[in-house]
Amino acid sequence: MTPRKSAIKTDLFAADFHQQKLDQLGDPLLRIASCIDFPALAAEVDRVAPRPTSPQGGRPPYPTETMVRILVLKRLYNLSDEQMEYQLLDRHSYQRFCGLVDAARLPDRTTIWHFENRIGVAGAEALFAAVEQQILQHGYVARGGQIIDATLVPAPKQHFSRDDKEQIKKNAMPADWSPAKRRQKDLDATWTKKHGKSTYGFKLSIGVDRKHKLIRKLVTDTASVHDSRHFEVVLDDWNTSAEVYADRGYPSQEREEQLKAQGYRSRIQRKGSRNHPLSECQQRRNHKIAKVRARVEHVFGAMEQMGGKCIRTIGQARADFALTMMAVTYNIKRLVFLEVGPMRAVACP
Incomplete structure (x- = not known):
């Protein structure tokens, strides 16, 4: 044949x-x-x-x-x-x-x-600052108010024995840890529980403008730090609107008074308690705020599309670098969308 x-x-x-x-x-x-x-x-x-420059030459x-x-x-x-x-x-x-x-x-x-x-x-x-400068050069000034929120970013889980935990609490290093093992142990990431699910890692807090959904400010920390700790840090003074949106994890009487004194209009959702449930008026207000505040979830969703909100690094410094680069890349991708339209999907390896 x-x-x-x-x-x-x-x-x-x-x-x-x-x-x-x-x-x-x-x-x-x-x-x-x-x-x-x-x-x-x-x-x-x-x-x-x-x-770097090498006096001995080389490539x-x-x-x-x-x-x-x-x-x-x-x-x-x-x-x-x-x-x-x-x-x-x-x-x-x-x-x-x-x-x-x-x-x-x-x-x-x-x-x-x-x-x-x-x-x-x-x-x-x-x-991050240089990309923000280019965003402003393209004319995308922070407008429409700002939305503040935080997200958990998982990191490689660590397993410590009871004796190791006792030594670490005393700021001591377990004697049986070799230098190579020490480099693989993350002593900075922490555990936290949200919606009944435990997460080990870090936290990314961001301030996003309502109009363009661009990250204007950010701060990173360990997972166990409460979201509200970084509210003032990510508050943007340059937004053209005085409205500030946030979920029920951020309200406090002191914060409300401080925002009012600074000229902001608080759009932070109210939180009820066991003996003081929310009134119908407060529930309607929360629902109205949620429609706007949901725009920040689009930002976190876009980060998920870039491969997921997770890091492979060990330690706070490397986590700070990875999370900041995550925000840098998101802003670059968002600016491209605003300038020339959506990027066509490309299969990730």
């Missing part, structure tokens, strides 16, 4: 044809590149965390702009350093976005890890 011929035809220009097809479908990364001034972001990172580090783009990709698709290295090697769209199409060598997992350590939390905060 004669062998069947393959139905797949080969072409020397197949790669060019595939690239043209991808461009016709629309590369979401090109839309990000068209809206965001990445050189300006890189300049701000270099200002707070200057590039120069990758441009800061390239590494910033990699960090955005990493958070946008919730990739580990190992997966980021693989996807850079595998995906032409990633290489094009990072300016690495013709590069002989690509950043590996160690390079990405060292860059994150170099810029640290200060670098992530500088990126």
Whole structure:
């Protein structure tokens, strides 16, 4: 019998044809590149965390702009350093976005890890401020009031023996912990219970403007810290409206008086108690506020779409970095939506 011929035809220009097809479908990364001034972001990172120089020479580090783009990709698709290295090697769209199409060598997992350590939390905060500046340059001033809320962010669970817990409470290190084991133990994350479910990790508190649903301020902490502790920290003084929305976890007489003294209009939901249930008027007010306050849940939902509100890191400092980069990437994605429309869905690896 004669062998069947393959139905797949080969072409020397197949790669060019595939690239043209991808461009016709629309590369979401090109839309990000068209809206965001990445050189300006890189300049701000270099200002707070200057590039290292070696007197002995050696291979120069990758441009800061390239590494910033990699960090955005990493958070946008919730990739580990190992997966980021693989996807850079595998995906032409990633290489094009990072300016690495013709590069002989690509950043590996160690390079990405060292860059994150170099810029640290200060670098992530500088990126957040720089993106906010570009948001304002595009004309998206905080409008319509602000919505304040917090969300729990799970971290890798830790398991301690009873003796370990006793030592940790005394600010002592268990004697049988090797340096390698110590590096894998998170002594900063805490447990908390919400809606009957226990969560181990950290907390992200944000202030979002009602009009554009952009994160204007943020603060991070451990999971056990109450949401209301960071209310004043994420309060934005530059919103064009004086209305402040929040759920039933934030009300207090002192806060109401303070907001009024500062010229704000409180739209914080009332909370009933066992002997003092909410009146029908208060329930209607809460329902009206909930319709507006729900917009902040869209922000947290968008973070879930970027791979989920979770981190793989150990310790408060790395959690602060990861959560701040999560907010940076969300604002970038939201700005692209406001400027050129929704990004087409791209399957995450």
